[in-house]
Amino acid sequence: MPHFTSTRGDAPAPVSFEDALLHGLAPDGGLFVPETIPSLAPAGDEAESFPERSARVLTPWLAGEIAPETLRAITDDAFDFPVSLVPLADGGDGGLDGVHVLELFHGPTLSFKDFGARVMARCMSHFMQGRDEHLTILVATSGDTGSAVADGFAGQPGVEVVLLFPEGQVSPVQERQLVAQRPGVRALAVDGPFDDCQRLVKEAFQDEELSSALLLSSANSINVGRLLPQMLYYVWAAERFDDEMLFCVPSGNLGNLTAGVLAARSGLPVRRFLAAHNANDFFPRFLGGGPDEFAASERTLSNAMDVGAPSNFERLQWLLSEEELRETIWGVSVSDGATLQSMRRVYDATGYVADPHTAVGLDAVRRYRSETGDGTPTVVLSTAHPAKFPAVVEDALGFEPDAPERLAALWNEDTQSEPLAPTLRALREKLLHGA
Ligand SMILES: *Cc1c(COP(=O)(O)O)cnc(C)c1O
Secondary structure: OOOEEEOOOOOOOOEOHHHHHHHOEOOOOOEEEEOOOOOOOOOOOOOOOHHHHHHHHHHHHHOOOOOHHHHHHHHHHHOOOOOEEEEOOOOOOOOOOOEEEEEOOOOOOOEOHHHHHHHHHHHHHHHHOOOOOOEEEEEEOOOHHHHHHHHHHOOOOOEEEEEEEEOOOOOHHHHHHHHEOOOOEEEEEEOOOHHHHHHHHHHHHHOHHHHHHOEEEEOOOOOHHHHOHHHHHHHHHHOOOOOOEEEEEEOOOOHHHHHHHHHHHOOOOEEEEEEEEOOOOHHHHHHOOOOOOOOOOOOOOOHHHOOOOOOOHHHHHHHOOHHHHHHHEEEEEOOHHHHHHHHHHHHHHHOOOOOHHHHHHHHHHHHHHHHHOOOOOEEEEEOEOHHHOHHHHHHHHOOOOOOOHHHHHHHHOOEOOEEEOOOHHHHHHHHHHOO
């Protein structure tokens, strides 16, 4: 069983998955990474279901900490929705031959974050059983994380979820999902951009006053509890191809891409990853030989990727050398204009309605193919349902996407949220005194 150590290399001793999961961040402020990477469990037969395959993939990572049958119960319960791999057939002239969309948005909050959040919630509640402590989960969210985590944890005894989101910078649907009233969930509307939310969470973890009063944990993509389950759909999709393929990952904080790299490091035959970013282009610039200097985040149509300082960059650098990073990952930045055009181009050629995040990925594939001439079959991770972004879809295509029923029902639910100034002091007050 792998133990988890810190990216910064001066953490005391490697810790168990349970400790890494419950603490979120290593004591030295680094991110937890596996000391060793177990080999991928061999594929089962074609009839093996996604939850079944997933439990077998996770087993060597968690052996000795969570029994295989408990893991199977966790994946069965967490993944009670479909994963679809949709080939985009365009008759050959739209440049989309061999491009497949991996729809990861059929979970309860309609984004891929349901995969990580639901498994993480169930693992945490497994480890909290029989303790009489209370866990406070702090989550900075640029939109989709918060709702997935709130949904995954709602009503779990002994756990409170506190969401920090950038006021006015998430879509109306995302905001509605964040502020929907759920047992054990508080939403804090931060007066500042997502980077402030993320910084506050990091500061809270390093604050002695808070950590002595509360058992704090994170549920951002910095938590290994989210990272490991995000490997599972890479494995499942790649095993549907006979030969090596490419994955294109619409990226922000680089958690999803890091999970793909972990899966590849454990033996999944992936030829290359395409990192598709919006105007927040730190990572593609770095891959192109630029400096590793973060920038302030910029608002775009694919707002769940509006991250100026991707926290998982530190993990990627730990997993791969600079040379390996540039060899394994090709990156590109897609503007808002190109995102809208991509939505139109794909719809016109195939009838497929992509959300703006997926559209960034689809345009990245087009750019990659025209720059490299490499037409290898490619799976684009579709990270959100188009109905989460009705205004953008309408702008691009002239109609609103069909909304699944659970989204429509949101508008009738009760809501709650509290304003928060972007300072550690204000957050401390909220957490300790509720004010
Ligand atoms: C979170 C999110 C992303 C970015 O994922 P990272 O792991 O932060 O790179 C992309 N698309 C959607 C819809 C998201 O919610």
